[in-house]
Amino acid sequence: MYVEALDRIVLKDRVSQRAFANASTVRKAAITTRVMQLVHQLLRKNIHTSKRDIFYADPNLFSAQEESDAVLNDIACIVGCTRTSLAIVASDKGVVIGRVSFREAGDLIDCTKMGIGGKAIPPYIDQITDIQSDAEFILLVEKNAVFTRLSEDRFYNKFPCIMITGKGQPDVATRLFLRRMRDTLRIPVLGLVDADPYGLKILSVYMSGSKSMSYDSANLTTPDIKWLGVRPSDLSKLNIPDQCRLPMSASDIETGKSLLKEDFITKNPAWVAELETMVNTKEKAEIQVLTHFGFQFITEVYLPTKLKAGDWI
Structure with a gap:
């Protein structure tokens, strides 16, 4: 509950x-x-x-x-x-890269020197110590493909940040790691997910927890994650062509209507407005829709513009 x-x-x-x-x-x-x-x-x-x-x-x-x-x-x-x-x-799934270093079982890990693939988030969070960072925020990315694009462009050096992905629905280790980073560094968490109901459901797991792990929600949840993008309103602002937008299925629409009744949505009027736009237009979009404007549009234009304007909700 x-x-x-x-x-x-x-x-x-x-x-x-x-x-x-x-x-x-x-x-x-x-x-x-x-x-x-x-x-x-x-x-x-x-x-x-x-x-x-x-x-x-x-x-x-x-x-x-x-x-x-x-x-x-x-x-x-x-x-x-x-x-x-x-x-x-469970087997590790999440990945981290960017402006953070820590010791894992005594070994120094510098996440700015992990190539493009990043550092696998260890399942043994209790063995992580001495966390150091000059990051200004944590960028939580839904998809690994988008995470890789940001990593290859070294986005974390353009805008000092820590980038984390759970590669879709997050595992326990990724949720624990995010909470540990946020509590230790006291910096905001910005979410980059698909503009569809399932992107919001993934954010809800990070923020409010899941029913199956509800007994451990105090350690697994990271409240007050800001929704940076991609949001339904972005599709109109960026003039995303109709052929790049995806029609919502009956299941998508039902999931969207169900989310509109969820407490973590209703407490934020801006989220409600975005979700209502999605359900009413019956359109959704993936983060990769931004590639329509160029492979590096997300790192050179979209994210810099949003971050400089403080365009998150």
């Missing part, structure tokens, strides 16, 4: 039981205790492992990885800790 005072999704106050003596719950109870045993071993040895490794630790009990994965969140709730505190992580 969403709590406006906290500005995030939190877990409802509800309890379930799994009895060993009950035929309907004995298997789930056995899986839960077995995973707890494996977590205990990891914590005693002070090492990390992946969710896939947990499955292979006892494939006779876990008929599929989904069974061992499912109880990890339950165990975190039982113990009252974050999921990352269980020393079990």
Whole structure:
């Protein structure tokens, strides 16, 4: 459930039981205790492992990885800790590049010297220390292709910033890393996503959390992310040709109408206006629509113009 005072999704106050003596719950109870045993071993040895490794630790009990994965969140709730505190992580997905350096397990990482591909965001956020940066903001990019364009043009040197992408729907490590950067550096976060309902849904996961990880929303959410672009109003301002705009499907329109009822949208009148424009025109656009004006239009014109004008909402 969403709590406006906290500005995030939190877990409802509800309890379930799994009895060993009950035929309907004995298997789930056995899986839960077995995973707890494996977590205990990891914590005693002070090492990390992946969710896939947990499955292979006892494939006779876990008929599929989904069974061992499912109880990890339950165990975190039982113990009252974050999921990352269980020393079990998912594969890394997010990438960071730009004006920041930190130590990872003691090794110095300079994110200005990571080529074009950037530095993979480590799943072990607790091993990141000594964060140093002269960045003025964090640019949160939805798509890896756009992130690569910005990286190749060294956009973070033109406008001192840290660039982060979760390559679509973000993983836990990327959400934790963004929150850690924002809390440590105290700089604003600007979102660059597609001008469609799913771009906003991705921003909502970063800002307010997800239902599946609601018990850990205090650590996973980064409130007050500003929507830099691409916004529906940009399509008219830039005179984007009709052939470059995409028609919204019935599912897109339904998702857009559903978002208009979400608290994280309704609390921001400017977001409501943009989303209403999208739903009423039944048009959407990808960030790559900016390529119509040139491959480097996004780094040489679009983003500089918006940043200099403070054009975010």
